[in-house]
Amino acid sequence: xxxxxxxxxxxxxxxxxxxxxxxxxxxxxxxxxxxxxxxxxxxxxxxxxxxxxxxxxxxxxxxxxxxxxxxxxxxxxxxxxxxxxxxxxxxxxxxxxxxxxxxxxxxxxxxxxxxxxxxxxxxxxxxxxxxxxxxxxxxxxxxxxxxxxxxxxxxxxxxxxxxxxxxxxxxxxxxxxxxxxxxxxxxxxxxxxxxxxxxxxxxxxxxxxxxxxxxxxxxxxxxxxxxxxxxxxxxxxxxxxxxxxxxxxxxxxxxxxxxxxxxxxxxxxxxxxxxxxxxxxxxxxxxxxxxxxxxxxxxxxxxxxxxxxxxxxxxxxxxxxxxxxxxxxxxxxxxxxxxxxxxxxxxxxxxxxxxxxxxxxxxxxxxxxxxxxxxxxxxxxxxxxxxxxxxxxxxxxxxxxxxxxxxxxxxxxxxxxxxxxxxxxxxxxxxxxxxxxxxxxxxxxxxxxxxxxxxxxxxxxxxxxxxxxxxxxxxxxxx
Numbered sequence: 001x002x003x004x005x006x007x008x009x010x011x012x013x014x015x016x017x018x019x020x021x022x023x024x025x026x027x028x029x030x031x032x033x034x035x036x037x038x039x040x041x042x043x044x045x046x047x048x049x050x051x052x053x054x055x056x057x058x059x060x061x062x063x064x065x066x067x068x069x070x071x072x073x074x075x076x077x078x079x080x081x082x083x084x085x086x087x088x089x090x091x092x093x094x095x096x097x098x099x100x101x102x103x104x105x106x107x108x109x110x111x112x113x114x115x116x117x118x119x120x121x122x123x124x125x126x127x128x129x130x131x132x133x134x135x136x137x138x139x140x141x142x143x144x145x146x147x148x149x150x151x152x153x154x155x156x157x158x159x160x161x162x163x164x165x166x167x168x169x170x171x172x173x174x175x176x177x178x179x180x181x182x183x184x185x186x187x188x189x190x191x192x193x194x195x196x197x198x199x200x201x202x203x204x205x206x207x208x209x210x211x212x213x214x215x216x217x218x219x220x221x222x223x224x225x226x227x228x229x230x231x232x233x234x235x236x237x238x239x240x241x242x243x244x245x246x247x248x249x250x251x252x253x254x255x256x257x258x259x260x261x262x263x264x265x266x267x268x269x270x271x272x273x274x275x276x277x278x279x280x281x282x283x284x285x286x287x288x289x290x291x292x293x294x295x296x297x298x299x300x301x302x303x304x305x306x307x308x309x310x311x312x313x314x315x316x317x318x319x320x321x322x323x324x325x326x327x328x329x330x331x332x333x334x335x336x337x338x339x340x341x342x343x344x345x346x347x348x349x350x351x352x353x354x355x356x357x358x359x360x361x362x363x364x365x366x367x368x369x370x371x372x373x374x375x376x377x378x379x380x381x382x383x384x385x386x387x388x389x390x391x392x393x394x395x396x397x398x399x400x401x402x403x404x405x406x407x408x409x410x411x412x413x414x415x416x417x418x419x420x421x422x423x424x425x426x427x428x429x430x431x432x433x434x435x436x437x438x439x440x441x442x443x444x445x446x447x448x449x450x451x452x453x454x455x456x457x458x459x460x461x462x463x464x465x466x467x468x469x470x471x472x473x474x475x476x477x478x479x
Contacts, residue, residue, distance in 0.1 A: 001013065001015075001016045001017065001042065001049055001051065001052030001053065001054055002014050002015060002016070002049065002050060002051040002052060003016075003038065003041075003042040003047045003048065003049045003050075004047070004048065004050065005047060005048075006048075011050075011194060012035045012038045012047070012194050013035050013038055013039060013042060013047075013194050013196070014194045014195055015195070016039070016042075016052075016195075016196045017052075017196075017198075018187075018189060018196065018198050020171050020173060020187065021171065022139075022169060022170065022171055023168065023169050023170075023186075024171060024172070024186040024187060025163070025164065025172045025174065025184070025185050025186050025187075026172065026173045026174070026185065026186065026187045026188070026189060027174050027175075027176060027181060027182060027185040027187075027188050027189070028040075028173060028174065028175045028176075028188075028189045028191060029175070029176060029177060029179070029182070029188065029189070029190055029191070029213060030190050030191035030192050031192065034191040034192050034193060034194070035191050035193070035194045036144075036145075036175045036191050037065055037144055037175065039175075039189075039191060039196070040062070040142045040144055040173065040175065041456070042054060043056065043060075043142060043173070044060060044062060044142065044456060044459070044460055046456060046459075056140060057139070058138070058139025058140055058171070059136070059137075059138040059139050059140070059462075060138055060139070060140045060141075060142060060460045061133035061134075061136045061138035061140070061141050061142070061460060061461065062133065062142045062144075062456055062457055062460040062461075063129050063130050063133045063141070063142065063143040063144060063146045064129065064144055064454075064456060064457060065144040065145050065175075067122075067125035067126050067128065067129035067146075067149075068129060068453060068454035068457050069113060069120065069125050069128060069129070070450045070454065071112070071113070071361070071446065071450065072112065072113070073109065073110050073111060073112050073113070074102060074105070074108075074109045074110070074111055074113060074128065075089075075109040075110060077113070077128055077132060078092070078093075078109075078128065078131045078132050078135050079135060080132050080135070080136070080461060080463060081463055081466045082135065082136065088135070089135065091166075092131050092134050092135050092166075093109075093131065094161070095131075095134065095158070095161045095162040095165065095166055096127045096128075096130050096131040096134070096158060096162060097127060097150075097154050097157050097158060098124075098127050098128065098131060101124055101127075118358045118359070119358075122149040123149045123150040123151070123154065125149070126146050126147075126148075126149040126150060127146075127150065127154075127158070129146065129457075130143070130146045130158065130162065132457075132461075134162060134166060134167065136461060138170070138460075139170060139171060140170065140171040140173075141167055141170055141171065141172045141173070142173050142460075143163070143172070143173065143174045143175065144175045145175045145176055145177070146158075147159065147176055147178060147181075148176070148177065148178075155178070159181055159184075164184060179210070179213050179214050182201055182210065182213070183201050185201060186200070187199070187200060188200065188201060188204055190204065190209055190213070197209065252427075252431075253431070259271075261337055261341075262274075262333065262334075262337055263337075264337045264340045264341050264344070265333065265336035265337030265338075265339070265340045265341075266333055266336065266337065271333075274329065274330070274333060277326065277329070278326055278330060278388070279392070280322070281319075281322040281323060281325070281326035282326070282389055282392045282393075282396075283392075283396070284315075284318065284319045284322050284323075285319050285323070286396060286400070287315050287319060288312060288315045288316050288319060291311060291312055291315055292312070295308050295312070327385055330381075330384065330385065331381045331385070334376075334380055334381045334384060335377065335381065338373065338376040338377055338380070341373075341376070342369075342373055345368065345369070346369075349365065361442070361446045361449075362445070362446065362449040363441075363442045363443060363444065363445030363446030363447070363448070363449055364442040364445075364446070366442075366445040366449065367439070367441045367442045367445055370441075370445075371441050394419075398412050398415075398416060447467075447470060451467050
């Protein structure tokens with residue numbers, strides 16, 4: 001079998017041939033970047049195999065090199081949608097050495113953990129991912145270096161009780177750099193630059209390959225010993241390790257906010273000049289109508305004269321040009337402010353500490369860069385071009401009749417007050433609904449990001465339907 005990520009790239013695995021049967025433990029080892037993880041991916045069918053064939057009999061469970069933990073309780077991460085068996089569940093916790101850790105959490109195994117396992121150590125995440133695979137009762141276990149994140153004592157416990165104990169009658173393929181486990185393997189696969197040398201421990205010892213691996217392991221082993229510490233929560237009222245609810249602004253949108261928005265892209269003087277130019281351009285639309293009222297009082301010969309018609313044509317043309325320039329300048333100012341805010345937000349995210357990403361899930365950050373920026377780019381210019389001229393036209397339409405007769409104020413003032421009350425009532429509810437809709441997108445983006453990150457685990461566990469159903473539920477809640 002040969003495998004490559006794409007047809008244009010060089011094969012990451014070349015001429016690999018192996019058979020692993022039940023009750024056998026195959027340990028895969030080799031230098032970094034030699035293709036060990038690619039071998040597991042090829043077995044799962046995640047990498048195209050232009051040459052050869054891979055045959056898998058039975059259900060597969062996969063433990064990824066970077067543990068995949070989704071936002072839920074510890075129990076849900078282990079059970080992963082399967083029926084809950086308390087006896088088997090507790091036995092798996094003991095095999096994966098998770099009992100002491102779970103007792104230290106505020107609500108034990110019902111403690112909510114955030115996205116990417118926020119609040120858990122690297123060893124806890126690795127053991128949690130391994131426990132999920134063991135609970136699945138699969139026939140084939142693909143484990144991509146789960147022992148590298150735990151100390152020697154815990155690693156030996158997991159290898160004895162879990163890999164060589166509970167899973168002794170299953171097909172086990174373990175990727176590891178720790179050579180002390182090689183003598184207990186039924187087969188050893190040494191991967192080097194895509195080529196695989198397969199044999200038993202005694203066969204590889206005769207060839208000198210085991211001595212080379214041990215020498216490389218001694219050269220790369222650090223002088224310190226890894227000790228995993230368990231975090232104790234002494235306060236019984238401690239909160240779960242879930243992300244905090246997304247904050248949203250309440251109340252009216254102040255004029256100061258609009259001023260800050262435009263000031264993000266333009267100096268104050270230009271903003272004032274732009275506002276005056278906008279008002280002048282909007283008022284210019286009334287000038288041709290005013291000139292028409294003057295023409296009415298002229299004689300028929302003067303009305304048909306070139307002067308009156310020329311002035312009218314010039315006023316209409318100037319009004320049209322001012323309208324086009326006004327809209328173009330106004331949209332350019334909005335887009336400039338939007339671009340400046342986007343750059344400022346990007347720089348702030350890049351400079352944020354790790355705590356920011358631990359307390360804010362990826363979907364929330366994606367929501368700010370997608371929906372919010374998209375609203376400023378697409379919706380805000382159009383809404384401004386519709387609403388601002390409409391408001392100015394309403395003001396002009398109400399003021400012009402007052403110039404002719406002040407008695408019209410008796411009808412205009414009540415109508416203006418009624419319009420103001422209706423607009424205030426509508427905006428109060430519409431504004432809050434838009435804000436709720438905006439933050440409702442974050443859980444959907446969270447779920448999509450989590451699903452993409454753990455796609456291999458989801459496929460091997462057969463949980464595609466459950467993830468799709470959760471996505472549908474989140475979309476319905478958003479609506």
